[in-house]
Amino acid sequence: MKIIRASESYEIVVIGGGNAALCSAISAAEAGARVLILEAAPKAYRGGNSRHTRNFRCMHSEPLGPLIESYSEDEYFNDLMKVTNGKTDQGLARMVIRQSEKCMPWMERHGVRFQPSLSGTLSLARTNAFFLGGGKALINAYYRTAENLGVDVKYDASVTHLEIDDGEVIYLDYIQHEQSYRLSPKAVVVASGGFQADTDWLARAWGPAAKNFLIRGTPYNRGVVLDDLLSQGLEQVGDPTQCHAVAIDGRSPKYDGGIVTRLDCVPFSIVVNKNAERFYDEGEDVWPKRYAIWGRLVAAQPEQIGYAIIDAKSLELFMPSVFPPIKADTIEDLALKMDLPAQKLRATVDKFNASCGDTTGFRPTELDGVSTSGLKPPKTNWARPIIEAPFYGYSLRTGVTFTYLGLKVDENAQCSVGNRPVSNLWAAGETMAGSILGQGYLAGFGMTIGTVFGRIAGKEAAKYVN
């Protein structure tokens, strides 16, 4: 294929079209640079995984916008240390946390609007600012702002290669509508996410079971640019074999199911595998602290699928599911409808029911200690017998949120090769978040990293070209 040398001249090319990319592009354009965004997705799917986000974790010393009370740097940092088990770059993490407070007014100035904490998420009202309309509304507002600043956007434009020579990006190639183009900008910002949508890559990293995983976010995060850069020796960070995965509704689409695929019924259920056998304590802790573990547990079961069974009394204890549950008047009928061995499921439920004790202390919102006795594995909280018809079932699958492997950056968001910085290459968002999130996840922190590093990358790139 003949490569067309693009006639337009841009000082900065931003690769990617999500939150971090737009924060970079806006910041660079405001600093006077001429900026082009290359977004791999078509316009309808622009915005990467930011489309599916809903909030921004923000430090604040007093009530700020929709955020109540205060959330100090140390508390924020400790929350991060808990979920990552200390696997974080403490300097970068603290910098992101400190800057998050200034991001909120910046976001509002650039068109983002916030709303009070959504129903069912009151626990986040102090720490996380929710976008009015969610992540796609944020993305829409940023695209409008960027376009008003003269930023050009090309959709369906997949970057295939950055030519790096002697610590400098010389040119980049992209394909749009089956035609290759070459651009030679003065500076490049990479904000094109992880590789989780490339299931072959996932299977190579994780094992063949990954072929059965669902991808909760955009199908366009295939890690093409990340692979291209790492193969040229750019410094990398994050465990290349790991991804963040949670247990989601097994009926969800292969890609792009997003928030609605979450299923919060597990603590009030028993979960069985294809053979109608239980395999883990469903009541170990509250669901927000356990959904990631269940992603892995389900991944380890035959065919990477699980089935949560509840009865009528538990149906309204959790957020509604995207599709109505499978419903039957008997456990046997439910088993047939869910393609599980009926007698086996009956036996598993009976055994569980027989091991339940006094349930008068049942408290759905706290660890209530209502547990089974003599059962293996036990259910240590919320253990109530499953006896009230109708019975409901949901299938569970592993849903991948993001991958940890990424580009290592410094506090200026600059990439490096060997021990020297690449003079005109910066990275922001999911593609470098592995520096700070070595493991686990903290709700709303991805958007904070993207916003903070996006703004830094844009400003630094603009400083370089001016």
Place this chain on the structure above:
Amino acid sequence: MLTDMKEEARRQAEICNACRYCEGYCSVFPSLHSNREFSDGEIIQLANLCHNCRGCYYACQYTAPHEFDLNLPAALAEVRQDSWEAFAYPRFVATHFQKNGMAIALATSLCFSAFFVVTQWLGRGNGDGFYAFISHDLMILIFAPAFVLPLTSLTVSLRRYWLAVDGTRITLIHIYNALRAAATMHNLAGGHGEGCNFEDEDRFTQARRVAHQLVLYGFLLCFASTSSGTILHYIFDLPAPHGFFSLPKLLGMPGGLMLTWGAIWLFRLKLKADPNLGSMAARNGEFGFIALLGFVAASGLVLYILGQTALMPLTLAVHLGAVLTFFLLTPYTKMVHGIYRFAALVRDAQRKTESTNP
């Protein structure tokens, strides 16, 4: 009523209920999120609560080409449209006018012709001004039923609606809350007060909200003008024509200007808006209705200007024909949205008080 429309709205509402990102846009979502399953009545209530601001559509990560194919504004618009036809009395009239702008135009011409005949050959009165061409008594003879018939029909429809949505006893606070929401068009403010997404995809503008209120307040002023004229006539023995500094003129002139301007503006906005986010079936009838509303107002203004000329009798017949059509068709055109929307706001005020004092 067609069940597949409600099934589709229900499918979409269930997905929305698992997401909740749009909670801050309008009254529909808090109401939707308070349910777990959606009865037909709840779907109808949500549909009539929806003001078609489209904020949720442009913010939605699940619109086509996504396989969930969400388009809640359109799904609710179809149910809403359908509910107006189902609750209309008599029903068959609504089927003719809701979706058919041509039928509205035809009805207008018929009424106009009727008035023309009346003013030319029958109506000669002994009064001044308009009454020289059509006597006051004859005018009352025509307009009193044209007012009472639609009112009766609307009462029946409202009752059908209230039963369908399980409405309870109405208190002053419900009415107050609904009035406040309608007076400010709160549900077209987008939650952040910056308006809705109607004319230019995801850009928030106040255009539709302002244009709608021009029409609403313009209409109310015109209505007040006519009422004040009636009061002057019967109570103070001051029959028309009234001078410029009289209550009917001081209310009617700005009212007519606002109504005309608002109707033209709404018509143009509707041309700009994406038709796929509303009820496709009703589009034609909606254009017809806005045109009729604008025509009522504009012909009234023209009548005022030409009142002293030889064209007056013709203009009078045109204006009165349009007014008559407007009143007669109120239960069967888009005009009826006003009462359903208000009822939905009252019902929503009830839901809020029910959820705070269970």
